[in-house]
Amino acid sequence: MSKLFRAVILGPPGSGKGTISERVASSFGLQHLSSGDFLRENIAAKTEAGVLAKTYIEKGALVPDHVMTRLMLPRLEEMTRHSWLLDGFPRTLAQAEVLNSACELDVVISLNIPLETLKERLRHRWIHPASGRVYNMCFNPPRVQGVDDISGEPLIQHEDDKPEALVARLRHYKDVAKPVIDLYRAKGILHMFSDTETDRIWPYVSSLLSTKIPTDLADAQRATTH
Ligand SMILES: Nc1nc2c(ncn2[C@@H]2O[C@H](COP(=O)(O)OP(=O)(O)O)[C@@H](O)[C@H]2O)c(=O)[nH]1
Numbered sequence: 766m767s768k769l770f771r772a773v774i775l776g777p778p779g780s781g782k783g784t785i786s787e788r789v790a791s792s793f794g795l796q797h798l799s800s801g802d803f804l805r806e807n808i809a810a811k812t813e814a815g816v817l818a819k820t821y822i823e824k825g826a827l828v829p830d831h832v833m834t835r836l837m838l839p840r841l842e843e844m845t846r847h848s849w850l851l852d853g854f855p856r857t858l859a860q861a862e863v864l865n866s867a868c869e870l871d872v873v874i875s876l877n878i879p880l881e882t883l884k885e886r887l888r889h890r891w892i893h894p895a896s897g898r899v900y901n902m903c904f905n906p907p908r909v910q911g912v913d914d915i916s917g918e919p920l921i922q923h924e925d926d927k928p929e930a931l932v933a934r935l936r937h938y939k940d941v942a943k944p945v946i947d948l949y950r951a952k953g954i955l956h957m958f959s960d961t962e963t964d965r966i967w968p969y970v971s972s973l974l975s976t977k978i979p980t981d982l983a984d985a986q987r988a989t990t991h
């Protein structure tokens with residue numbers, strides 16, 4: 766079997782992690798593992814961790830490390846035979862250390878986006894809760910206003926994209942992310958991208974991954990997804 770590929774994407778809320786991850790998944794055939802989507806699924810299913818996590822997310826706070834790692838590690842164990850891109854986890858140094866002991870990462874993509882851009886984007890972000898599909902009423906609108914393109918179901922706004930939760934989230938992000946970024950920089954696997962537009966960042970991410978993902982893996986995974 767070809768070597769598996771493991772990547773993480775870091776960036777503040779609204780930086781385009783989900784948008785870029787979807788492009789990576791469809792171009793390179795990796796599994797996109799979004800901790801935010803996974804949390805929302807757990808909240809919807811009212812699992813023990815979901816009920817607990819909801820109280821933090823509503824306040825714009827981070828879910829405690831032990832709750833996040835207890836949720837994510839079993840998910841990663843199910844994926845040991847797949848190549849993946851992990852989005853939204855790790856958020857803290859403690860989570861990064863747990864991830865380190867569970868697997869070896871090949872690449873970390875870090876998105877560096879100006880604060881004003883983030884605020885503007887999140888104001889316009891709407892999601893389809895069942896699938897986690899994300900729209901932006903300006904950048905990436907649904908075909909019919911307020912309705913998911915594929916299922917036809919209504920779109921909603923995250924509780925945590927509403928203004929009260931948003932400012933606290935963005936403020937907190939920077940402090941918590943710095944040691945995580947420093948850790949990956951020290952390991953020599955960090956790749957930082959700075960711009961206000963995902964469409965300008967994407968070509969660089971794509972060419973980086975083309976050099977890092979073994980061709981046989983990309984071909985094999987594409988063959989299984991088509
Ligand atoms: N205007 C604009 N919106 C973008 C761009 N890239 C992503 N978005 C939108 O910004 C919001 C946040 O992006 P998302 O991928 O969910 O970011 P995440 O929170 O880091 O996962 C979504 O509504 C996206 O559709 C961009 O380059 N320009």
Ligand SMILES: Nc1ccn([C@@H]2O[C@H](COP(=O)(O)OP(=O)(O)O)[C@@H](O)[C@H]2O)c(=O)n1
Nearest residue numbers: 778779800801802822826827828853854856
């Ligand atoms: N490792 C994580 C991931 C998400 N979360 C919480 O889940 C929320 C939604 O995660 P997400 O990745 O979909 O959203 P953004 O923070 O990118 O908007 C975050 O705002 C956090 O409150 C967390 O606490 N810890």
